[in-house]
Amino acid sequence: MTDLNLDRDLEKNRKRIELFLSRFFKSRAAGLAAVNAWGADFTGRIRPFVSAGKMIRGGLILIAHDRLRGKAGSDVVKAAAAMELFHSAFLIHDDIMDDDPLRRGKPSIHVQYRALAGKKGLSDAPGFGRAAALCAGDVLIFMGLEILASLKSPAAVKSRVLALFGRELAHVGPAQVQDVYSGKTRRAVSRDDIFRLYTYKTARYTYSLPLSTGALLAGAGPGALRDLEDIGCDLGLVFQIKDDELGQFGDAETTGKPVGSDIGEGKKTLYYLYLNRVCGPKAAALYGKRRRPAAGEIARLNALLRAEKIPERIKRDVRRISRRCERKIQASALPAGLKAALADLLALSLERTI
DSSP: OOOTTHHHHHHHHHHHHHHHHHHHHHHHHHHHHHHOHHHHHHHHHHHHHHHTSOOHHHHHHHHHHHHTTOOOTHHHHHHHHHHHHHHHHHHHHHHHHHTOOEETTEEOHHHHHHHHHHHTTOSOHHHHHHHHHHHHHHHHHHHHHHHHHTOOSOHHHHHHHHHHHHHHHHHHHHHHHHHHHHHTOOOOOOHHHHHHHHIIIIIIIIIIHHHHHHHHHTTOOHHHHHHHHHHHHHHHHHHHHHHHHHHHHOOHHHHSSOTTHHHHHTOOOHHHHHHHHHHOHHHHTTTTSOSSOOHHHHHHHHHHHHHTTHHHHHHHHHHHHHHHHHHHHHHSOOOHHHHHHHHHHHHHHHHOOO
16 A cells, blocks of 8 residues: 655645745744844754755644645644754754764754854854754744744644644653663663653654644544554654664765764664674673764674674564554554555655665
8 A cells, every 4th residue: 555646745745834934934034133143144044954854744744634634724834834843953952962963964053053153263162053053943942832823723723733742842852861861871771761762752753743733733533643643653663763774874975964973872772782682781882982983883883783683683673563553554544545645654764765
């Protein structure tokens, strides 16, 4: 069961979101510039960053709404745009925490501000870069809230959408803290720990939240909302495991993100877990050994992972989750068009290279 129109719809939805955001940033440019020069700089710096994203999360809001034949009009595009601003804010903050130099194929926002501080002769360019990028992420969050506050849907629907965003996005914070903590400790983690982290750091906010938001705006009932939340979790788990694969074995020129950063930060991924089980702590200690592992170190670790057939183990996990997800899609009472889109989203996650 595939939906050959999904790629077309995702691209069409990306353009819808980008058009709204273009107009939104333009409408806010003068107000920000009136604050100071940094406000003017913000619009020119952050708008291209947001626009460079694939806008999958916002697109999922539109997919769910449209396949459920919703009639929310401009509200669904607003919700999708807000979703993309929240996501971009998280990426900016995440790059600060991980000290990643690249995002979306260009220098991370904190690296851009650091370079600007260096040109201006500031005494602590890295510190300024982090501080300015934190503020930029915060501004995007507040802008997202402003957009959600402008929804014209009935008060009850608007209230539920705001509550859903608030609840799900709040869960990302403690999950992110756990991710950072796990990278800085040698304390053992379980498979359940890793999947719980994946669920709340990525899966729910990447798939469950946007799919549920689109359904809410479409007037869907509680059964559809439960199905989309549950299916979204499995879609998000597949997405995150694939993200780990790209971070471990990918190419920075293709992904637009640094390869090996999870290794350098000692992230407790499934690769770490299974390597530790097979080879013991000494092998797993290769994670977190150096903040910026050299290409040769990454290659040697990847060779060890392949020799111990760790990627095959993880592929079995992915197959198990994928089959479970397929069964949930088939068993749901969702419309056929939405089922087809969900099945194709699963296939896209399995095949993606960026």
